[in-house]
Amino acid sequence: MMDTCLAAAAAAIGPGEAVPRRRRRRRGSTRKSRRGCFKRRFATWLVRLGWSEAAMVLGAKDVGVSPSIVGSFQRKEAALVEYFMDDCLKRLIELIDSDDELANLLQSDRIAKLVRIRLEMQAPYISKWPQALSIQAQPANIPTSFKQRAMLVDEIWHAAGDQASDIDWYAKRTALGGIYSATEIYMLTDKSPEFRDTWTFLGHRVKDAFDIGKTIQEAKYLAEAVGEGIGNTLQGFVRGIQRR
Numbered sequence: 001m002m003d004t005c006l007a008a009a010a011a012a013i014g015p016g017e018a019v020p021r022r023r024r025r026r027r028g029s030t031r032k033s034r035r036g037c038f039k040r041r042f043a044t045w046l047v048r049l050g051w052s053e054a055a056m057v058l059g060a061k062d063v064g065v066s067p068s069i070v071g072s073f074q075r076k077e078a079a080l081v082e083y084f085m086d087d088c089l090k091r092l093i094e095l096i097d098s099d100d101e102l103a104n105l106l107q108s109d110r111i112a113k114l115v116r117i118r119l120e121m122q123a124p125y126i127s128k129w130p131q132a133l134s135i136q137a138q139p140a141n142i143p144t145s146f147k148q149r150a151m152l153v154d155e156i157w158h159a160a161g162d163q164a165s166d167i168d169w170y171a172k173r174t175a176l177g178g179i180y181s182a183t184e185i186y187m188l189t190d191k192s193p194e195f196r197d198t199w200t201f202l203g204h205r206v207k208d209a210f211d212i213g214k215t216i217q218e219a220k221y222l223a224e225a226v227g228e229g230i231g232n233t234l235q236g237f238v239r240g241i242q243r244r
Contacts, residue, residue, distance in 0.1 A: 043084075043125075050128045051077045051135055078141045081132045085148045088121045089155065096159045103161075110160045112206045115180055116199055118152065119187060123195065130188060153177050179205045 045055040053076050095117060096102065102110055122129055136145035153176040157164075164172055182205060187198045 046125050046128060050131050051080050053077070056080065075140070077135050078138070078144075081135050081141075082144055082148065084132070085145075085152075088118060089148070089152055091121065092118050092152075093155060096155070102159065107160045107162075108206050108209065111156060111176065111209070112203055114156045114159060115176075115183060115202060115206075118156075118180075119184060119198070119202075120195075122184075122187075126187065129184075133185075149177060149180070153180060175209055179209065 043059075045058045049055040049058070056076065092114065096114070102113070105113065125132075135141060150173065153173045157172055157176060162169075162172060179202070183198060183202045186201050187195055190198045192198070
């Protein structure tokens with residue numbers, strides 16, 4: 001299931017299409033400007049209140065706008081998670097563009113470094129990340145969630161110098177999607193200092209990246225976790241991939 005989903009998400013981009021490196025210009029709407037402003041401020045309350053309407057309300061108050069603006073978001077919590085994902089991708093792209101040493105690394109090291117950097121952006125909110133995954137797994141949010149992840153893995157492969165096309169393009173992105181998601185879930189239960197065990201796990205997964213059969217199987221484990229409900233299956237998923 002997951003290999004199909006990742007391929008479908010990748011198809012939304014397609015071989016040879018670059019991830020947009022510039023955001024569309026905002027319209028000159030004061031209301032939209034304020035909405036974006038308070039979405040940036042909600043992170044202040046995220047650790048305490050999670051991906052919630054309450055965090056949105058306090059974020060609005062922080063920037064001096066009426067909490068009633070929260071009502072303009074039809075999907076509220078999902079909008080926050082999607083904003084966070086977009087913002088992290090933007091920051092990753094900026095880092096890629098400014099990192100002169102990246103080109104000197106082996107391709108596998110580049111991939112491992114970029115996946116780690118991206119996941120480290122979630123570290124301050126790790127206690128609330130299972131909630132974010134649960135929100136992403138809701139049926140109404142799955143299309144956007146998969147598309148955002150497809151854009152992320154495409155950007156990482158692009159930065160790693162990948163020139164693949166046709167079936168190799170899809171296979172590589174499906175494999176990296178499996179590696180990223182497996183590492184992301186492993187991170188949720190990692191109690192080692194500064195997620196040391198997570199980065200070791202990531203290193204092993206990247207080294208095995210050319211074993212497409214293994215990475216696709218890990219993607220299937222993730223599909224089971226999403227399909228059955230994130231809350232009760234995260235630990236089972238981690239145990240499954242640790243046994244491999």
